[in-house]
Every structure is written in structure tokens, then in C-alpha cells.
Amino acid sequence: MTSFLTTVIKDLLKTNDSLSNLTFILPSKRAGAFLRREISSQIIKPEFSPAIISIEEFTEQVSGLATVDNTTTLFEFYSVYKNCTPAEETEEFENFSSWAQTLIHDFNEIDRYLIPQEKIFNYLADIQDITHWSLAKEKTDIVKNYLAFWKKLPVYYRDLQKNLIQNAVGYQGMVYREAAEKIAEFAGENATAHVFVGFNALNNAEQRIFQTMLEKGARVYWDLDEVHFRDKEHDAGLFLREYAATWPYYDKNRFEILSNNYSLEKEIEIIGIPKQIGQAKYVGELLESLPPGDLDNTALVLGDETLLLPVLNSIPNNIPALNITMGYPLKYSNFSLLFEKMFEFFKNEDGRYYYKDVISVLSNPIIQRISRDRCRKVIAAIKNENLLYLSPQQIQQLFRDPVPEAVKLIFPSSSPPPRQAIENILLLISHIKESLNEEQDALNLEFLYRYRQVALQLEELLKKYPHIKSINALHHFYNEISSLHALDFQGKPFQGLQLMGMLESRVLDFETVILTSVDEGTLPAGKSNNSFIPFELKKTFGLPTYKEKDAVYTYHFYHLLQRAKKVYLLHNTDTEGSMGGEKSRFLLQLELEKQMRHKISTTVITPKVKHTQDQLQEVEKTPEVMEMIREIAGRGFSPSALTTYIRNPLDFYLQYILKIRDKEEVEETVAFNTLGTVVHKTLEEFYGQLKDKQLTLEDIEAFRKATTAEVKRQFTLEYSSAPLSKGKNLLIFEVARRYVLNFLKMESNALQGGSEVFIKEVEANLSTSLDIPELDFPVNIRGNVDRVDIHNDVLRIIDYKTGKVEQPQLEICNWDDIITDYDKFSKPFQVLMYATMLLENRSGGPQVEAGVISFKNLKQGFLKFAKKEHSRDRNKNYNIDPEVLENFKVQLKYLIKEICDPKIPFLEKEIKNAYGTY
Template sequence: MTTFIFDVLKDLQNNNSNLSELTFILPSKRAGLFLKHQLHKVSNQTIFSPTIISIEEFVEDLSQLQSISNTELLFEFYNTYIQVTKKEDADSFEIFSKWAQILLQDFNEIDRYLIPQKNIFNYLSAIKDIENHHWSLEENQTKFIKNYLAFWNKLHSYYTHFSEQLLNKKIGYQGLIYREAVANLESYIEKNNKKQHVFLGFNALNTCEETIIQKLLQNNLAKVYWDIDTTFFNSDNHDAGLFTRQHHKKWPYFKTNPFNWITTNYSEEKNISTLGIPKNIGQAKQIGSLLKKLQQENPTLQNTAVVLGDENLLTLVLNALPENIEALNITMGFPLKSIPLAWLFETLFYIHKTPSNSFYYKDVINVMSHQFIRPLFNVEQVDYASKIIETIDANNIIYLTADRLKAIAPNSAGIIDLLFSNWGKTIDLALQNCFQLIINIKTCLDTNKTANLLSLEYLFRFNELFNELSRLNTKYQHIKDISTLFSIYKELLSSETLDFQGEPLQGLQIMGMLESRVLDFETVIISSVNEGVLPSGKSNNSFIPFDVKLENKLPTYKEKDAVYTYHFYRLLQRAKNVYILYNTEADVLTGGEKSRFITQLELEKIHNINHQIIVPEVPIIEASLNTVYKTESLQIEIIKLAEKGFSPSSLTSYIRNPIDFYQQKLLKIKEHDDVEETVAANTLGTVVHNTLEDFYKPLKGTFLKVEIIKNLKTQIEDKVTYHFKKEYKEGDITKGKNLIIFEIAKRYVSNFLDLELQDLKAGNQIKILDIEANNEISIDIPELNFPVKLVGKVDRVDEYNGMTRIIDYKTGRVDQNLVEIVNWEDITTDYKKYSKSFQVLTYALMMQLSGDIKLPMEAGIISFKNLSAGFLNFAKKDKAGAYAKKDTLITQETIDNFTMELKQLILEICNPNIPFTEKEV
């Protein structure tokens, strides 16, 4: 396969051009590297390398201006803005930066296309005046209306002052540099009247570029080589040839000189496949699979390129590459915003942009847990980061101050100050904190440089970024607060990359669409060929309306789409194998609809397109229930647990799911107690239980009286508050949802006491026998050769009109049907329906075996969410249905039937031949 670059060099050689004396001008620096590499193929003798530069470098040299970054342009433009705008009407730098980028882009376009500035700005001002005539004619205009209309009237003033300011400093944005280059062109030609320029690989040219190239052509100081195929050039409708057709038709030079070149490469036989794949990750995986397949024929993957239509796929593609790729070159840099350090500094800026002495616990934990920060808190072999996080969890702290953090970790006071103190005082201090933090992290990483080379590279790039921020702040003094600093940080970060090291001329090439200009590859894989990506579609990030752009011959979305059409088809021109991937899944912004480029390929009928919809290979994973077999060591733990005692809750945990029982009771795995921003249900339950325990414990052995209950009602506020502080630690219950839950807890206790008052006023006698009664009894199971105990705490035992009752409190809702049973064997199998019955019967059995209570008795539940139902008594029904006969008394027969089922459950838990098997949800 011959390349466009080689064909140009061969043509120059055939025309006896001295290559060493030529100045090659290309669309990009990368193309120049490939050109330099091709020189030896056309020269049979040693020569000096010619001058090879990009169009931007050539124009910059012509203009005698130096290009500066977009961020610095923003600062320079703000200088203009505050000088031209009245102080009381001027936006802050942060607000200014939101709209100024768009205006700078318009300035750039106006200059690149040599539009008379005054005309277009006056035109825009007049349009806005007409559009808003009902505003401009109002006698009493508001400040907003005045400022809005004044903005459009000042556009020309902004432009004039800004361009003069830049020219005085010998700096400029791209458009201004191009305009000045055109202004200096005559002088350049006079000084370089024997220099030969070769322009190659250009397509869409702005007016400045057209003017420069045509002027050089007319003075016989240049040659221009186009790379266009006859298929596109001869079609009036094909956008790939839109610009070259215009150049051929409109440039006077081509009326008497040949138009080099129109080739026929596109019509040659090609293997083109279009692959529809769901999601970006699917495309990345497919690229990996294609490369693995291509390696079988071309192990080095030479002359193979992966072109990413959406450059956000880079990380995914890198992870999907075959492991045995020998040489790889990535032309795109890895975006700094994707590096873990970016997230760290973003978090720090975020928490400091609003002045505050306290910090939200999640933000503190996020900073403490960061991979680069955590090692800084290891002091004298103590992990203070963990200590801080544990203290936050244990004390339910929602907001912390720097002083509180230093009290928890006194030996880490320095790093705490660096992270959480003094950011808002001055911008210089905030930047110093960033620099010092980078130094501290570097010192930590330097202990093992070999293992931390990549992390040190990250630090170096971020140090450069903050140096640039510091320089801009020192030079311009426009950053007044952390919020503005954060905005500029994000602006800089978005354009910064970490460059890869690779072999630019060997092996597999991974690049973006614009980086493929002028280059040719035998095998091309193009990703994300979807509408909205390739081409990008109708985006109007400009203050200049569409009709005004048309009137002034400024590029619109149509021209921008045509640019990408050319790049897409140029990749296909000389390629033999082409794989075009697109996302089949509907996405909010992009994806789901294949690009018009694919449809156009199909409609052309020049090539046979192999169209496939790729379904990801998803391995069939048979769902299997988790099973844990009882080893000898596990059996020993079960025996220890049996000797210590099974509680009703642990037994119902086994009924619900044996695996939960295994993890919680045998492995001793506890759920992590997260900070409760809103009071959790179990905390509410604990507060209510503990309040009632405080109320009723002193009444043990006495009959309740109306006066006693009325007295207790006066203590609700104090007791509930006390227990909330005890359980909820430092959580705030004075506002929001927590205040509502606090009031609910008081209401639960108050309603319960009201229920007691109703009973007493109705003439019922209630005697408190026990509160929070601890029980520990042995249960005889002859089949087991080790002792088994039952343990548990009963919320309340009382005597109601002479009948003993065992009562379990539930703060959630429980209905009567959940404490009733028909068949005894169901009580240990159906957790949802019978767990409440199981619990109260276990308490009844323990109380009966302990000898504290004699049969018959009653057992049941009081539900605080269903207090109107009163005491929900356990009942044995003779059959299912509404007309079943219920027996609410717990007799010896009831105890015996329950004991039989309980023993079977314990035998199952202790049986070494029955594994713990997960239950299906």
C-alpha cells in the first residue's frame, strides 16, 4: 500500500525538486513525523532534512505573534472587560468566564474568516435591538434590560480593545494570529521570494489560509497537493468533496494550473464491516477481539489504526487490548481529570468553596479514605485515618470542625490543618496548601519510587497545573475566592493530559479522528460511528445566529459536519480492511442511531458492506444456592454457640436464611454501622423500648394506677430526649426529619400510656411482674451429647385481671394474623408469617421452664404502629379462614407442640450432615 505522503514525495522527486530546500506545511505536527520517516524511501543519497512544520506554526511565524492558552486568554479578556464596562455593571470573573469563552470563540471565527469586525458587531447589536424592541422602547427600563442591550452594543468595543491589548503584548488567539499573518504576507513574500512551500493534505480552509496559500501559489512560491478521490470530487452532493470542489472552482490559480490530486483509491476492492454493538464497553471489548484476530495475520499490527470517534473510550479500549501487543502508540494523552488526584483536589475545592468552620462527615471520610491521603495519617504505626472514621461512625457525627479532627488525631494536626484549615483566607494560601499537599504526598511516595513511578508522574503534572494557576493569579489578580479558583482549576484540568510514551511509527496506532489527517493505514477500526458523535450534529455554541453566519460566510454545523465526512472517508480511501463500530443502545445524548456515514456507505453500493449486530458473549452462570458444609471446626463453633445459648432472634434468623445465621452467629460478621443522618428504625425502636423500661422498671411487683401513669406522661419529653442523646450520639434531632422522628417517639410512648389509662379506667387490673426479664434456661435434647441453652430478654411480663401475659414490643406495624398459627410444622419454615409467633412462644417456653410463670398464660405483641388493636394475642387456630376457632391460652399442650418443633429446628442447626444452605429470595 502506497500512502498519500509517499506519492507526494515521489511526485516532487520526479519533478526534480530539491527536497532539502522545501518547506513542507501540513495540517498537524504528527503528519510531519510520518513525512520525515518517508523521506528515505524516495532519496537514494544522504540529504539534509527539509523544513517540516504544521500550518499553525507557519502562520504563527508569519504573524510574529505568540499563541497563548485559552485560560490565559480568558484572563486577558477580563482585563479588557473591566476597563470597558462600568464597575457597578461588571460581572465577577467567575460569571464572566461562563459566557466569555463563547465570545472568544466568535472572535476567533470572525478573524479566521476575515470578516469586517465592525459590520458584524453592529449587525448583531441591531438584530438584538429589533428582537427586543418592546424592551428598548420602554421609558423605565430595568437594570437588567439596560445591561442586556448595552452588552450587544459593546461587542465591537470589547473586540477592538482586546485585540489591541494582545497585539501590544505580541500574543494572540488563533484567529488574531491568522489575521495578522495575512497582513504580514506581502512582507514575507518579499523576504522569502525563493523559498518553496509545499502544502499537502488540506481540506477545509478558513479565509486566512485560503488567502495565504493562493498568494504563495500566484507568486510561484508554493505547490499544493489535495487528497481527494474522484468518487467524492465528481459528486455534487457528497460532503467529503465539498471543500475541494469549492477550491477547484473558485481559486483563479486552478484555471491555468493542474489540480493535484484526484485519485481513484476509494473504488478499489475493500473489506468493510459495520458492527452494531451495545454500549461503549461492548465496543471496547469488540476492538480487543478484532485486534486479537488481526494479530494472527499481522503479529506486529503494523499499518493498523484504531480511530476513536469518541475519545472517552480510550480507557476502556486500553483495558481491552490483547496482552501480547509488541509496539503501541497512543496519540491522545490520558486526561488528567480521570486521574485519582483530580478527584482529591476537586473534593477539597468543593468543601472549601463555601466558607464554613465545619465539614460534612461524608466529605471528610472521602478525603481521609483517598489512596494518596490515607498514608499521610499513618503516624508512629497508628492509622489515624481509621481512628477518625471509626469515631465518626461510633458517635454519629454529621459535621466536624478541624479542631475536633485534631482532638481525635493529635499526632496528625499538621496534615489536618493542610486539608481543612485556612483555605478561604487568601487564594495564595489555598494554592500554598495544594503545593504543600503535593510535597507531602511526594515525600510519602519517595519511600518506594520504583513501585510509585506512575503516581509520581501524576504529582508532577498536577504540580505543573498548580504552578500555572499560581502564575495566572499572580499576573492578573482576577481570582478573588475559592469558588472562582475551583472554576479555573476545572477549566485548566479539562485541557490537560498525561502523554503516553510509545513508538509513533511502529505497531498499533490509537488516535482520535483529527489526528488521522494525512495518514493512511491498511487496516482501520473506527469506533462510535453514531449520530451526534460522527458527525457531531447541530451544536450552536455561539452568540452569532445561524442566518448571520450564512450572510457573512462563516462556517455552520453543515460545514463542520462536512469536515468530519472528509476525515471519515479519507481513512477509507487507501485502507483494505475497515471495521466500523457503532453503539446500538439508546442513550440520552448519543448512541442508538447509527451514523449517516454508515447509511451513505450502504446507499453508494460501491462496496459490499458486511453488516452485523454483535451480541456480547455472556457466559451462562447457573444460579446455585450458597452452601456451607459443616466442617469439624465449624461444628465446634456450633457447639459453643449452643452452650452459650440460642436467642429467639438468632433462631428466626436461621429460619429466614441459614446463611445469615452462619455469617452473623458463627463467623461473627456484623453489619457496618453507618452514620445515621436520619434516625434509623432500629434507633427509634431502642429509644422507645428504653424509655418504657425506665418508666416501668421501678413499678415491678406493683399494680398500675391512673395517677402513676399520669405522672409518667409528664416525664416523656425528658426521658425520650435522654435516650435519643444516648443512642443517636451527636446526631441532631432539633430539625428536619429527625425532629419529626423525635416527635413520633414521644407520640408512641404517649399513646401507649394512654392505652394503659383506658384499661385502668375501664376497671382492668394490671400488675407488673417483670420488665426486660433476662432468661437463660437449659433445654433437654437427648439426641445431642452437649448442653443446649435458650437465652432472651422479655420486654414485659404482667398480670392482666389475674392472667399472666408475656408482651413483646414492636415499633413497626404488626397485625393479628401474624401471631396466629394453624399447623405447628409451619412455625419453623415460614419466616414472614410466623416469626412473631415463634418469638413470643420461645419467651413463653423460657419463662415456663424457669419456673417464674405457671400455665395457662397468654403471649403476644403490642405494635406501636397498630396501638388501636391493643394486645395482639398469640392464637392457635383449628383451621384457616375467618371462621376458624381460636385458642389464645398457652397451655401445656401448646408448650409441648411448640417444644417439639423447636427441638427439630435446633437438631437441624446442630446436625453435621445438614449444611447451611441459602434460601431463595
């Protein structure tokens, strides 16, 4: 393959003994190193290197103006805006910047394309006058002000340029226009020493510069293939065909096309892969399959540059050298989220920080190092105490003395002004730097240095321009400035694999090309209109529209393929993306306009999913496990432990043998079990006062009045001190309060109906031993019963349930089912365990009933355990008599013997839910 740069240098050496006195102008600085290498490889005798500059640097030389960035232009524009606008009509800088950046973009385009500014601004004002929303003959003040704004555009434009020229600077378009006006004078002196290489889409200012320089003897080398130039419909040659047809220079001189490579033999693989990460992984497989000798002439081009990090993580070990021409963005550093959260904290005016934001900062490895891992204890305390919103004072109290200085800087006691915010960031950077080691933390120190540059740049802007008065505005410019900073990779630029973005590929050629993200919406990027100038007006004045932007993408795409021999084009097949998995139109065009010698194949890659058959787990009872079971039996099996075993023996093993509990997390929305606990604790607080006493209407009325306060108190104890006055928590608080009030109303109705209730026990701790001769160790059962009372001479054992329970769920026909079917019989199992413990040594007394009060089914009242002979039997025995207890104890002992039998392993059960087995 003969590259474009090789062809250019060879052609120049035919007419120049030395290239030292030439100045090469390139589309960007990136290709300069490759051009310098090409020159050194072709010259015979030693000589000085020629000057190699970008087109931006060339326009600065010609115009005498230095280019300033958009941020500086915006600040200068605000000064102009305030001078041109009455004080009472002047917007704050934050509001101003929201529309001024779009206007600066339009100014830039108007200048780059040498549009008569007065004419286009008048057109724009007239359009707004025609299309405004008011239909009244007499214009309102709002409409008048709106139209006045458009009529002021020429004034804004003129005064902004005047301000910038006084400082010998300008935004890009302004520099281009100035260069276009001065190019004739410049070209008369030394045009023949200039060579323009590899350009395609030129704005009008550049066209005037090129034409003038051409007329005076400069050389221009275009890089376009004959195929695309001759095809009048192909967008890759859209711009160069126009120049060949319209530039006066080419009326007399031949338009030279240096390439005829596109139609040569090529292997092109179009590969569809689901998701962006899938493409990154497949890139690694492709690189691994390439011969090592091919890597020096291989380019990996990222159509979507956000793939940089996944691709870097997918580079295989067989890549000996890698040159990355893209910068490593600051957003990938350990500090990105930290500084982003700091700005959020600075903007927080109520002085309380959301726990997730606090934890995300305290989890940062750099902050943990500064605090010497004290952050871990603070995070644990936040979760244990269920703190949803924390004040700076609370955070400092959790750290205790001495509070790390970094924590004070990150969590200010009040929203600081912009200058104080920058000072906090700079102080934090200093603290972090002191804690880092130069050898071990070289990368982090480099990132930290870049963030310090960003902060210092913001500080200079604050000193020079008094416009930034809010943290929101400061945050906006922090994001804009930090997005321009990146870490440059170090490497050998001409060895190994070249990893780059689309724009870095300009002027360069490779035999093997891997291009990712060839998707509609990425290549090309699609329609976007960040402009105040309507489409029709752009067409009228020759400003670029999405048609020209698409043609730019088309040129870059086909330029990559132009001299390549092997091409891999990867696109996303995932239908969940913004474009629904639609591959780029470029790929369709490749297939439809296939060249005779091109071999194009289309493949869809799907990840290999290994089929694994789920097997139920089985855990043998080792001597150590048996020792734990004996310990549990000695303390006492609880109803929840035994029902857990019935539901799934493996869960019993995990929770009670291994003691694995759910991970402690902050309960942001009140969980259902917390709701149940609050209701239980509230009733315990009320009815605990009445133990061994008669329940009266006066008691219930007193409880009713105290309900709201008591429920709030229990939520504070069981959940968090966070307010329950909004959101889901307000609804859940109201549910708990209603549960208690409805329960009290049910009790009141019963008393008013003539019932008598005597409270015997509230949240009583019960326990008893079981005689199981087959086991050589003591076995106990224990539990807490919610309430025991005597209701109209009937002893009732009551279990509260905040969920919904129906009467059939407490009825049983076959005793064997009570220890095998958790879903149907867990509730009768529990109440019978309470009855067994309570009545173990009882002889005589009133009739006994055991059951449930369901807060979601209070209309049914007390739901009683019942024994039936068969499912349709209407005759039910509600009495907990000795026969019932004896039959239950038989099943209970059988269950405990199974748990304690070393020969029976813990077998996992298939658990069914509404969606199937899990």
C-alpha cells in the same frame, strides 16, 4: 498502498534536487514525524531536514504575534471590561467569565473568517433591540442596560485587541487575521519555498493566506479522492469543491486531486456492540486476530477519546509494540479526585465535611501511604460512630497526635482565599513527593509534576491578575488548565499498532483501520451552538454552522477509509445512551452509496452469557461446626437465632457459626432497625423506673412531656450526633416520637377506662435450660422480653413491634407449622419462647397471655397469641396454659435437635419475595 505523504514527496522530488530549503506546513504537529520519515526514505544523498511546522506556527511567523490561550485572553478581557464599564455596573469576575468565554469564542470566529467586525456587531445589536422581551414603548432600565451591552461589543473587541497587540500576543483568530493582512508582504519574499500538505476545511483567513501563497509560487497538496470530489452532494468534498470553483488561482491552473483509491477493493465490517466498554473489549479480540505483520500498518482510531483507558486495558499480549499519539489525561491519575475534593473542601463555608467526601480522600492510596495507614483506623471510626458530617477538628482528633501535615492541608479549618488554597495544594504536592520512590512511583511522580505545573500556572495568574477573588473562580480555571495537560506516552512512533484520535489521523494512511464509537452524536457530534451570534446571522456573514462542522467530520471519516484495505467500524447498540443506540449516518451513507468493489458486512455482537442454574447450597456439619453449635447451646439459643434457622438454615450457619455480620457502614438515613431500637430504648428508659410499681396517669403525663428530649437522646446514642432537623431523618425522628406518644396515649386511655397495670419486668434477661435426653450436652434458651405486666389480674408477656402486625399472625392451628413457616408464625414462636422462659418453674398464679403491641397498629391494642382447632374456628384459647407450653416445647426441642444433629446439613431454602425467588 501508496500513502498520501509518499505521493507528495515523490512529486516534489521531480522538480527539486533537494528538499532542505523547503518549509512544510501541516494541519498539526502530529504528522511531522511521519513526513520526516517519508523524506528520509526517498532521498538518495544525505541532506539537512526541511522545516516542518503547523499552520498555527506559520501564522505566528507571518503575523509576528504569539498565540495565547483562552485563559490568558479571558483575564486580559476582564481588564478591558473594567476600563469600559462604570464601577457600579461592573460584574464580579466569576459572573463575567460565564458569558465572556462565549464572547471570546465569537471574537475568534469573526477574526478567523475576516468578518467586518463593526458591521456584524451592529447587526447583532439591532437584532437584540428587535427581539428583546419588553413590549412597552418606554424601555425600562433593565432593557436599556441590556441593549447597551450589545452596543459596547465593538468597544470590547477593539480595546482587547489593542491590549494584546501591545504585548505582541493574540488569541488564535486575531493571529490569523493579522497573518492574512501581512501575507502579501511575506509571500513576496519566499513563497516558493513553502509547501502546504493535507488541508481541507479552511477559514477565510487561511484561504487568503493559501491563495496569496499559491499565486506567489507555493505548492498546495490536497488529499481528497476523486469519488468525493466529483460527487457534488457529498460533504467530504464540500470545501475543496468550493475552493476549486471560487479561487482565482484555479481559473488558470488545474486543481490536482492526488487520490483515486476510495473505489478500490475494500473489506468494510460494520459491527454493532452494546455499550462503550463492549467496544473496548471487542477491540482487544480484533487485535488478537490480526496477523502480527499487519500491525505496523494498522490504526486504532478512537471516535470517542474517553475510551482510551478501557481500550488500553483491553490491548492483548500479542501486540509487540504500541504507539499512542494521544496524551494520557490527568483525570485518570490517583490525584485527580484528591485535588477535586480539596477544592470542594475549600469552598465549604460551614466548616463541616460530608463523610463520603472525607472517606473518599482518606481512601486514596497516596494519602494512606503518607499517613502510614492510619487513615484506615479513621475510616473505621467514622463508620463505627456513624459520623455524617465532620469538622476539621473532629478529623484531626480521630488521627490523634501527630496529625499528618497532609490532613491539615486537605481539611482546612476555614474556607481559604484563593492564594492560600494554591499554597495548600503546592505544600501537599511537596509532602506527597517526599513519600514517593523515584523507581517504584515513576508514573505517580510524573502526574504529580504535571499537577505542580497547573498549580504554578494558577499562582502566576493570581499574581498577575487580581481578578480571581473566590474559590469557585479558582476551581473553574483549575479545571480548564488541568484539562489541557496530559502525559505523553513514550514509544517507537513508526513501529507497531498506532492508537490515535480522529484529528491525529489527518494526513496519515493505514491499510487496516479500526474506528470506534461511530455513533450519531459522536461522529458527527451533532448540533451545538456556543455562540451569541444567531444561525441566520452566521449564514449571512459566512460563519461556520453545524452544516460545515458536519462536513469536517465527514471528511475525516472518509479520509480514514480512503486508502485502507480492511476497515472495522464499531458502533454502540445500547438503547440507553443519549442517542438511543442510533448508529452514525456515515454508516448508512456507506451502505447506500456502496462502491462496486467494496465488500460491506453488518454484524451485531452480543456478549456470551453462560447459563448457570442456581443450586441451593448445602453445608455439612463438621466436628468444628458441631463444637460451635455446642457452644451456642451452652450459652443459650435466642429467639432470633432460632427464627433465623427457621427462615433459612444457611443464614443461621453464616451468622451464628461463621459469625459473618453485615458490613459496617455509615447509616446516612436512619434505618428501620435503628428506628425500632430508639423506640424500644425510649420506653425502656421510661418504664424501667416503674418496675414492681403501679402505672399511673401521672407517670404517663411525665413520660409524654419528656418524650421529645428522650427520643433525641436515644437517636444520639444509637444513630449519630448529626442534627435531625432536616431531610428524611427529620421525618423518621418525627415517626419515632409519634410512635411513643401514641403508645402513651393508648396506655392513658386504658387507665382512664378503669384498667389497672402493674409493671413487673422491663427488658428482662430471661433464660432457662431444656431437658433433651437425645443430646449429650446441656441446652439452654435465652432472650430479652420487652415488658411483663399484670393487666386487670392477667399476666401479660409483651413484645414491642415497630412494624405492622395483625391479630391473625399470632394465631395457630397446627403446632407443626410453628417451626416450619417463618413468614406466618415467627411472631408466635418468639412470644411463646418468652413465655417458656418466664413460666418454666411457675406454679399457680393469674391467667397468662403473651402477644405483641404493634406501633403501626395501636388501634388493635394488645394482640394476643391464640390457639385454634382450625382456621375458621371462632373459639380461640388465649390463655398460655401448661398444655400450650408443653405442645410448644415439643416443637422447640424438635427444632433444636435438628440443629444439633450432625447428620442433618444446613440446607439453603428458597426465599420468596414480591418479585419471585432470590
